Amino acid sequence: MSSILTNNSAMVALQTLKGINASLAKTQAEISTGKSVASAKDNAAVWAISKVMESDVNGFKAISESLGLGESTVAVARQASETVSDLLTDIKGKIVAAQESNVDRSKIQTDIDALRDQINSVVGAAQFNGLNLVTGTDDVDVLSSLDRANDGTVNASNITVTRQDLTSATGVLGTGTDLSANATLSDTAATNAGNTQTITLAADADVSTDTFEITVGGATLSFAAGDLTGDQDAAATAITSAINALGLVGVTASAATNVITLTSTRAFEDVSISGTKNGGAADITLSDTTIAERSETLTFSGAAAVNEGDGYQVTVGGTAFTYVAGKGESFEDVARGLKAAVDGGAISDVTTQVTQNDAGQWVLKIDNDGASSVSLARAGAADGEASGGLFGLGGIDVTTDAGAEAALGNIETLIDNAISAAAEFGSAQGRIETQSDFIGKLTDALKSGIGSLVDADMEEASARLQALQVQQQLGTQALSIANQSPQNILSLFR
DSSP: OOOSSOOHHHHHHHHHHHHHHHHHHHHHHHHHHSBSOOSTTTOHHHHHHHHHHHHHHHHHHHHHHHHHHHHHHHHHHHHHHHHHHHHHHHHHHHHHHTTSTTSOHHHHHHHHHHHHHHHHHHHHHOEETTEETTSSSOOEEEEEEEEEOTTSOEEEEEEEEOOOOOSOOOOBOOSSSBOGGGEEESOSEEOSOOEEEEEEEOOOSOOTTOOEEEEETTEEEEEOTTTSOSSHHHHHHHHHHHHHHTTOTTEEEEEETTEEEEEEOOSSOOEEEEEEETTBSTTEEESOSEEOOSOEEEEEOSSSOOOTTOEEEEEETTEEEEEEOOTTOOHHHHHHHHHHHHHHTTOTTEEEEEEEOTTSOEEEEEEEOSSSOEEEEEEEESSOBOOOTTTTGGGOOOSSHHHHHHHHHHHHHHHHHHHHHHHHHHHHHHHHHHHHHHHHHHHHHHHHHHHHHHBOOHHHHHHHHHHHHHHHHHHHHHHHHHHHHHHHHHGGGO
């Protein structure tokens, strides 16, 4: 049935043409924008995912900038640490040269002072954008990543860079918890008096048929039968003379009746003794097998921990010397810090040494070779201001024999500290570089992922565009033909 009121063919052709035009408009939009999902109405789920990923990409761009800033800051600190290490090595060379007595130590000291000032200059200038990692003790966090969990929550991750204080600051003893119990002082005074042990010979009216062997400090005296004559008192006198004739440094012997008294004034070295008569020890009595070193000791706990800000003080002859531990330090650092402080005080005839005893405890030894007694005291307290990593640098003085000898040991500690600082910064810089490289690759991967979700396939879009343009032309012709149908009805009325 034909109708002039309802043209079904035209309606079908029109709807088809509208669909073709809509598809054509979408394809043209894809070509012009380059995206298959340009807005939420195109595909809400995919669009939402892409927007979250785009926000992450923008975040990682900021992280990359943060890592670049952090890497530059750490690189400056590393270079400063390496420079300080080189300068300290130069100072060591000067100190070694000062060990000779026939050199002009005052001129060597001038060179050391100049190198020390250069170190202070390097440490003060080692900043990037106002941040100096070789002063102070507070750690620095470098933003390194954004971690997105399955539930959508985001957490920031950081690379922590530990500051390495290379200043020569003395530190300030705190007023917190009393830590004195962690350090045990062997005596309240140090004197130059030597320690003694005795060798007692048993009563014997005639020693001419006897053999004796006496060992003192590794030197052995052997007496064959007939070498000694008389009774035990005469033997003690002869053995005493032989011991003194050995010329052992710091060791002297004296005889009183049948007793040989051995005295050692060696500061930091025990002296071993032994003795036999006729191959046995029954007729010789030793008060002990060792003459203890003369120095007094400050022994630190082998069980207690050392926290940042824990300070220890030793008072020598009325002068207090303080060292306050920094982050991650131990009693070894405390002992060496106090040694550097006492050595820098240049107390006449007072020398120090740091050792570790058989129990694993760190020990500061203090020896007095002067005629007058030197008083000793110790203290300790928490919550102080930490000493610098190059503490003791300013106290290096090679103008005296004692100062030159003390400086040789102290400079090794300072060099180790500088090398450790450079190694820490090098490790941190390497980690930051690795993370920066990863962030760059991750950002590229995210961009690629976003592209695979929302970017248009241009080859497909081009082919679809041409097909739709042909369909549009055919649809237009079909609609034109359908619109001609009512005109044909007029011929029925002619």
